Amino acid sequence: MKVGVFDSGVGGLSVVKSLLDHKLFEELIYFGDTARVPYGVKDKNTITRYSLEALEFFKNFDIDLLIVACNSVSAYALDALKEHSSCDVVGVIEPGIIATTNALQNRDSNILILGTQATINSNSYVNLLEKNSYLNHSSIATSLFVPIVEEGLLSGEVLQSTLHHYFKDVTTPDAVILGCTHFPLISEQISNYFDNSATLIHSGEAIVEYLEANYSFCKKYDHTECKFFASENPEALRSRAREWLNIEV
Numbered sequence: 001m002k003v004g005v006f007d008s009g010v011g012g013l014s015v016v017k018s019l020l021d022h023k024l025f026e027e028l029i030y031f032g033d034t035a036r037v038p039y040g041v042k043d044k045n046t047i048t049r050y051s052l053e054a055l056e057f058f059k060n061f062d063i064d065l066l067i068v069a070c071n072s073v074s075a076y077a078l079d080a081l082k083e084h085s086s087c088d089v090v091g092v093i094e095p096g097i098i099a100t101t102n103a104l105q106n107r108d109s110n111i112l113i114l115g116t117q118a119t120i121n122s123n124s125y126v127n128l129l130e131k132n133s134y135l136n137h138s139s140i141a142t143s144l145f146v147p148i149v150e151e152g153l154l155s156g157e158v159l160q161s162t163l164h165h166y167f168k169d170v171t172t173p174d175a176v177i178l179g180c181t182h183f184p185l186i187s188e189q190i191s192n193y194f195d196n197s198a199t200l201i202h203s204g205e206a207i208v209e210y211l212e213a214n215y216s217f218c219k220k221y222d223h224t225e226c227k228f229f230a231s232e233n234p235e236a237l238r239s240r241a242r243e244w245l246n247i248e249v
């Protein structure tokens, strides 16, 4: 099984981590559109155009499945990708909602949705939560976390003051949906901010659960052959992959 994983930048590596931990694929091709990150501040047309261009890249690799490891793309361009792709395309939002509803039995649970401006503006999480009768939710576009993660500032002063900037008036929620694949890389700091008492929903873990439940091809492979590509400075992406995933690439 050969899987393609697409994100605007390095955030999708948090999804790759879950895929590798669960040994789901034999080969993995990652593409980060690092020349044009961030996507989350762009509009639907631009995100769709960039995503369809990324799809062209994956056509060189004969992949069996494309995982859209980007919430902003999942929110705005999933239908377009599905329409133009010859293989299945899976986004992270529906799996994230399933993981949330599995984690929270109580429909009055207070849910905080974090995402980029694009993901929050799309209302994708809100609409699906409400469809499942979870009405106690609030959303914050925490777009600054994206460049902070791209810069590798995964702890320290800049991150702490940004957490404070976004969360100073927020009451500790029951669950936080990390609606951007960059955010799991700072999940410990987000969790600490809320005294480690909120359940965090992680796109990577959610998609693993989703694939295992819906795709019978999911087996366990001892080794996943990974290749990392980027639209700009692929070596920087590979170096992040080595550092965060602890693999040879």
Ligand code: DGL
Pocket (backbone or CB within 6 Å): 007, 008, 009, 011, 012, 037, 038, 039, 040, 041, 069, 070, 071, 072, 073, 116, 119, 146, 179, 180, 181, 182
């Ligand atoms: N990691 C992406 C997401 O899940 C995109 C972040 C960005 O490019 O703004 O939304």
